[in-house]
Amino acid sequence: MMNSKKIVLVTGGAGFIGSHICDYLLERDFKVICMDNLITGSLRNIEHIKTGDFEFINHNITEEITVNCNIDYVFHFASPASPIDYLQLPIQTLKVGALGTHNVLGLTKAKRAKMILASTSEVYGDPKVHPQTEEYWGNVNPVGPRGVYDEAKRFAEAITMAYYRQQGVDTHIVRIFNTYGPRMRKNDGRAIPAFISQALENKDITVFGSGKQTRSFCYVSDLIEGIFRLINSNYHYPVNIGNPDEMTILELAEKIKNFCNSKSNIVYHDLPIDDPLVRRPDITKAKTILNWEPKINFNEGIKKTIEWFK
Numbered sequence: 001m002m003n004s005k006k007i008v009l010v011t012g013g014a015g016f017i018g019s020h021i022c023d024y025l026l027e028r029d030f031k032v033i034c035m036d037n038l039i040t041g042s043l044r045n046i047e048h049i050k051t052g053d054f055e056f057i058n059h060n061i062t063e064e065i066t067v068n069c070n071i072d073y074v075f076h077f078a079s080p081a082s083p084i085d086y087l088q089l090p091i092q093t094l095k096v097g098a099l100g101t102h103n104v105l106g107l108t109k110a111k112r113a114k115m116i117l118a119s120t121s122e123v124y125g126d127p128k129v130h131p132q133t134e135e136y137w138g139n140v141n142p143v144g145p146r147g148v149y150d151e152a153k154r155f156a157e158a159i160t161m162a163y164y165r166q167q168g169v170d171t172h173i174v175r176i177f178n179t180y181g182p183r184m185r186k187n188d189g190r191a192i193p194a195f196i197s198q199a200l201e202n203k204d205i206t207v208f209g210s211g212k213q214t215r216s217f218c219y220v221s222d223l224i225e226g227i228f229r230l231i232n233s234n235y236h237y238p239v240n241i242g243n244p245d246e247m248t249i250l251e252l253a254e255k256i257k258n259f260c261n262s263k264s265n266i267v268y269h270d271l272p273i274d275d276p277l278v279r280r281p282d283i284t285k286a287k288t289i290l291n292w293e294p295k296i297n298f299n300e301g302i303k304k305t306i307e308w309f310k
């Protein structure tokens with residue numbers, strides 16, 4: 001008997017967002033092939049998965065990808081994605097965004113699958129348009145330290161559109177804004193895991209710069225729902241998925257300190273080079289095309305995340 005379950009490849013499936021995608025798909029009766037080379041992902045993120053519908057392959061997608069079975073969907077989420085990760089792994093970040101995305105597109109075409117690229121709000125750089133709409137081309141420094149990530153993702157979007165336009169591949173692009181939730185690495189350097197672990201240990205909370213820069217944080221389950229709707233849509237241009245609830249980083253630090261009942265002090269460190277001053281998604285497209293909007297507010301999401309970090 002043929003197995004009628006749809007088969008999905010998740011690149012970066014052992015990472016923070018990738019592992020939540022694996023869970024979402026397995027709950028909905030897909031077979032999942034999780035591919036990861038574990039440079040920033042971790043087997044701990046997938047160790048709870050016990051079903052025979054799940055397979056892990058340790059592979060660096062910068063090298064050719066060979067999968068013997070049929071594939072119906074590809075979620076392309078492999079990349080270092082936190083500022084300290086891509087500063088430490090600049091070449092790998094460029095290679096996975098460029099060569100890795102090329103390999104994923106070649107595989108998607110050969111398998112006649114649907115594919116979604118994990119892009120990022122970083123394509124907008126330090127934005128001069130606020131909130132950011134998908135039509136805004138961005139303000140990116142190609143030779144700054146963040147350029148390795150921003151330009152890799154901009155190239156990844158360009159090659160994805162070329163495969164869509166010239167090769168007729170069924171591609172989709174999600175521009176992911178700041179996302180948080182269980183399975184973020186404690187020491188990945190991002191604001192939310194840093195502040196929660198500092199607050200829980202009553203250590204200094206390290207705000208970079210004045211703390212007046214803003215971000216808008218989306219709980220991971222909302223993000224995954226938007227991604228799933230987008231890959232199943234007929235829309236092939238980039239779509240922002242994020243929560244428009246914007247706050248300053250100092251407000252974020254104070255909220256986390258309060259929710260953790262922490263005695264930490266807030267201290268100020270240097271602002272990293274090219275750190276965007278503001279960031280907030282315009283989600284009109286996601287609302288109209290996907291009928292999607294975030295459901296989990298910040299207080300609810302941050303409580304769940306703090307519980308997980310405990």
Ligand code: UDP
Pocket residue numbers: 082083178189190191192194195206207208209213215249271272275276
């Ligand atoms: N940030 C901070 N303290 C930290 C980590 C980050 O003040 O320990 C700031 C960072 O400078 C940026 C914001 O928090 O302005 C969000 O940083 P994150 O690394 O989470 O992601 P980004 O949005 O910059 O990619």
